[in-house]
Amino acid sequence: xxxxxxxxxxIRIDNPVIPASGTFGYGMExxxxxxxxxxxxxxxxxxxxxxxxxxxxxxxxxCPDGMLNAVGLQNPGVHHVIKHELPELKEVFHKPVMANxxxxxxxxxxxxxxxLTAEEQVGWIELNISCPNVHGGGMSFGTDPKAAAGVVAxxxxxxxxxxxxxxxxxxxxxxxxxxxxxxxxADGLSLINTLLGMRMDLKTGKPLLANTTGGLSGPAVFPVAxxxxxxxxxxxxxxxxxxxxxxxxxxxxxxxxxxxxxxxxGTANLVDPFAxxxxxxxxxxxxxxxxxxxxxxxx
Amino acid sequence: MKQSIFTITENKRIAPDxxxxxxxxxxxxxxxxxxxxxxxxxxxxxxxxxxxxxxxxGELRLVYKVVGHGTEQMSRMRAGQTLDVxxxxxxxxxxxxxxxxxxxxxxxxxxxxxxxxxxxxxxxxKKVRAVLGFNTAREIILKDDLEALGCEVSIATMxxxxxxxxxxxxxxxxxxxxxxxxxxxxxxxxxxxxxxxPAQFSFEERxxxxxxxxxxxxxxxxxxxxxxxxxxxxxRREEILWQI
Numbered sequence: 001x002x003x004x005x006x007x008x009x010x011i012r013i014d015n016p017v018i019p020a021s022g023t024f025g026y027g028m029e030x031x032x033x034x035x036x037x038x039x040x041x042x043x044x045x046x047x048x049x050x051x052x053x054x055x056x057x058x059x060x061x062x063c064p065d066g067m068l069n070a071v072g073l074q075n076p077g078v079h080h081v082i083k084h085e086l087p088e089l090k091e092v093f094h095k096p097v098m099a100n101x102x103x104x105x106x107x108x109x110x111x112x113x114x115x116l117t118a119e120e121q122v123g124w125i126e127l128n129i130s131c132p133n134v135h136g137g138g139m140s141f142g143t144d145p146k147a148a149a150g151v152v153a154x155x156x157x158x159x160x161x162x163x164x165x166x167x168x169x170x171x172x173x174x175x176x177x178x179x180x181x182x183x184x185x186a187d188g189l190s191l192i193n194t195l196l197g198m199r200m201d202l203k204t205g206k207p208l209l210a211n212t213t214g215g216l217s218g219p220a221v222f223p224v225a226x227x228x229x230x231x232x233x234x235x236x237x238x239x240x241x242x243x244x245x246x247x248x249x250x251x252x253x254x255x256x257x258x259x260x261x262x263x264x265x266g267t268a269n270l271v272d273p274f275a276x277x278x279x280x281x282x283x284x285x286x287x288x289x290x291x292x293x294x295x296x297x298x299x
Numbered sequence: 300m301k302q303s304i305f306t307i308t309e310n311k312r313i314a315p316d317x318x319x320x321x322x323x324x325x326x327x328x329x330x331x332x333x334x335x336x337x338x339x340x341x342x343x344x345x346x347x348x349x350x351x352x353x354x355x356x357g358e359l360r361l362v363y364k365v366v367g368h369g370t371e372q373m374s375r376m377r378a379g380q381t382l383d384v385x386x387x388x389x390x391x392x393x394x395x396x397x398x399x400x401x402x403x404x405x406x407x408x409x410x411x412x413x414x415x416x417x418x419x420x421x422x423x424x425k426k427v428r429a430v431l432g433f434n435t436a437r438e439i440i441l442k443d444d445l446e447a448l449g450c451e452v453s454i455a456t457m458x459x460x461x462x463x464x465x466x467x468x469x470x471x472x473x474x475x476x477x478x479x480x481x482x483x484x485x486x487x488x489x490x491x492x493x494x495x496x497p498a499q500f501s502f503e504e505r506x507x508x509x510x511x512x513x514x515x516x517x518x519x520x521x522x523x524x525x526x527x528x529x530x531x532x533x534x535r536r537e538e539i540l541w542q543i
Contacts (some may be wrong), residue, residue: 022513022514023508023512023513024512025511025512025514029510029511029512029529030512032300033300045514053517053519053524054514054517056542057504057505057516057517057518058504058505059505059507059514059515059516059517060345060505060506060507060513060515060516061505062343062344062345063344064344065344066344067344067345067507069507069513069515071513071514071515071517074514074517074524218344269508269512270345270507270508270512270513271339271344271345271346271508272302272339273300273302273385273508273510273512274302
């Protein structure tokens with residue numbers, strides 16, 4: 001049996017496959033379908049200080065080989081997550097979980113992260129400075145190196161767990177943002193979040209999404225993600241988690257060859273709820289086929 | 300919820316743009332009338348949610364209208380072809396509180412899930428009435444199926460070519476003790492406003508996953524945010540907050 005385990009910012013995980021935030025809820029929907037302890041870990045739904053309903057419907061639009069979403073960070077708020085979702089998760093998931101955090105000000109990011117870093121179940125904080133579907137927060141931190149460095153430095157001081165910063169592809173130079181986050185104290189980076197897009201409804205002549213724009217994800221964005229992971233992994237000295245359209249074990253290996261230390265799987269979970277399980281099961285054979293014995297060997 | 304492969308045994312046109320597809324496979328996850336399935340189709344990224352019209356051990360019946368690429372592709376499929384289907388999605392109707400003589404109200408292709416519902420209610424010995432609304436007589440579907448179950452069916456058509464001329468609300472009986480409704484949102488809202496008895500309404504929304512993971516189909520209700528795909532599609536009258 002191949003050793004699939006990898007190190008992610010000082011924590012050993014059994015395999016590199018990590019369901020991405022926003023496609024896996026707080027784990028419970030999937031725990032009903034399969035034993036989610038087979039996962040390396042998973043990144044839970046982007047959590048904010050206050051509960052959020054998110055954007056009006058329709059929030060979803062189909063695209064060739066992908067989809068647009070404009071959910072807008074719907075979540076029950078960090079206090080509810082600590083009181084309800086995490087204890088529920090503890091019953092079915094016995095590994096450290098990645099806590100995905102979003103916010104609308106540096107202070108809000110810090111407060112939310114302070115609460116989550118204190119939770120024993122939380123292994124990593126994944127700082128989402130890349131949500132394209134909210135205004136006045138999210139992506140506005142991730143598109144400017146100074147703003148990114150500011151929030152990363154502030155959160156770094158407040159948390160004891162490894163800090164992974166999730167980057168947006170909606171920038172001219174992702175390497176500059178990545179380096180700014182590394183310099184500000186990030187322990188790792190994850191990329192890419194969704195690409196800003198939109199569709200028009202031919203019948204109504206109006207945008208398909210109530211929010212007008214949304215984030216493109218799915219296999220359509222995979223080559224963009226591979227390119228950015230490749231560029232960033234060569235420019236920084238911290239681990240890079242690759243994501244964006246990963247749907248198969250071959251995609252995982254491809255991300256890893258581009259420089260990813262671990263790989264998140266997002267939209268694939270929505271069209272095939274067993275996607276991550278299938279990827280993990282297929283990975284040893286894919287490694288064998290291409291002559292890799294372990295994940296680290298491919299780095 | 301289950302993911303399994305179903306084999307099409309029949310796929311025929313029953314009204315303009317409306318098809319009835321029968322499939323065999325593992326139906327064990329279907330636990331209530333009013334649930335839906337989510338179908339993967341070649342070349343289309345997202346699955347297509349379709350309500351369950353009927354379900355007997357090992358056989359599913361879906362009645363769907365061609366409204367886009369997905370349903371158009373389904374309409375061209377033939378017996379023997381297979382489909383990857385997620386079954387047992389959604390809460391479905393709760394028939395435990397239906398009373399002795401429930402009224403079913405359906406609009407257009409909102410009618411199909413009422414068939415399995417009627418079957419379940421009839422199996423409990425209830426007297427079931429149904430009021431169905433269509434644009435025109437040619438578009439009437441499932442009337443015979445409902446009558447075969449022993450339901451008393453009234454029809455409303457917009458052009459008056461069959462039954463009462465007008466909306467489904469123009470054909471509602473004077474009194475009803477319990478209502479189950481499924482149809483386009485304007486129809487649901489009209490039924491909600493025209494009646495006051497306890498009722499359950501089945502809603503539609505664009506979905507990403509269909510099983511509660513993506514938050515793509517959330518709506519606001521009196522009791523908080525609900526996902527149409529898992530907390531719905533059926534909401535009780537007292538839960539509903541109409542959005543404008």
